[in-house]
Amino acid sequence: MTDVMTTDVIDCAYSVEGEGPPLFLIHGIGAARDTWRYAMPVLTKHFTVISYDLRGHGTSPLPEGEFGLDELVADLEALRAKLGIEKAHFAGHSLGGMIGPAYARKYPDRVLSIGLLSTAAGRTEQDSKNVWAVVRAxxxxxxxxxxxxxxxxxxxxAFLNSHPEIVQRRMDQVTGMSGEIFMNVFRIYAGTEMLPWLHEVKHPCLILTGEKDGGCNPRLNKLIEAELDNSELVILPELKHSIMLEDGANVAAHVVKFIQSLG
Structure with missing residues (x-):
């Protein structure tokens, strides 16, 4: 986690849909809760799904000053407390896949399971140089x-060619938000290394990534699996990083199958 700290918790915008055990969905960098729109028809048949916009994203308020992973965890805990949910399942994509385990580490009694979707841990020195090079650029x-x-x-x-409108909407989402917030969360993503503490997370974990995801590739996800005592690894053939928009229904089906397998 970062050393950056602020005292204010953000009251994040959220939606609640469906019926069943509670499931919190945590999106990634520069996105919003609509990133789950293709997964929702599957998930809401089985869960009470709480999706929300990270601070400074979507319709959530802008924070004052820089923030770190700890603040993103605090926002999630504030939302859980506000809704009065005792325990829940959690699933996060990309940066959200870092927020989820960090939340479980701090609030283990609130967590039933975690989905780590298209996220990274165990980066080599070169991996880190690559992601920080993007930040600098x-x-x-x-x-x-x-x-x-x-x-x-x-x-x-194939997706770029067949669904240019979905891709453009995502690009507009990034350019339409605060550049400072986008860079802030990108730096959190680049600077977070979960491997030293992942073994502390004892909850059932679904680890899922795309076969051709450059930054959150199967090599790193196998390292994540090795650190967790109770986990399942799924590699989606051919996909890159944007699995929720490109194949959200299939991702959701894996989440449902995993949680149902827990009994």
């Missing part, structure tokens, strides 16, 4: 000028 050249590179890392060529 955006700082120097501007976010909009690096987005085409990110777009190619997030989506398969």
């Amino acid at each position: 955006m700082e120097e050249k501007g976010i909009a000028n690096i987005l085409p590179t990110l777009k190619d890392r997030w989506y398969t060529d």
Whole structure:
């Protein structure tokens, strides 16, 4: 976790849909709760699904000053407490896949299971250089000028060609938000290393990533699996990073299957 601390918890915007055991969904960098829209028809048949916008994203308030992973965990706990939910399942994509385990580490009694979707741990020195190079490029050249590179890392060529409107909506989502917030969360993602403490998380964990996800690849996800006592690893063939928009219903089906297997 980062050393950056603020005292204010953000009252994040959220939605509650469906019936069944509670499931919190945590989106990634520069996204919003609508990133789960293709997963929701599957998930809401089985769960009371709580999706929310991270601070500074979507319709959630803008925070004052820089923040770190601890603050994102605190926001999630504030939302759980506000809704009066005693225990829940949690699933997060990308940065959300770091927030979920960090939350479980701090509030283990509140967690039933965790989904770590398209996230990273155990980065090599070169892996870290690569992700920080993206951060520096955006700082120097501007976010909009690096987005085409990110777009190619997030989506398969087939999806780029067949669903340009979905991709453009995602690009507009990034350029339409605060650049400071986007860079803040990207730095959290780049600087978070879960491997030293993942073994402390004892909850059942679903680890899922795309076969061709450059930054959150199967190699790193196998390291995540090795650190967790109670986990299942799923690799989705051909997919890159944006699994929720490209194949959300299939991801949701894996989440449902995993949680139902817990009994």
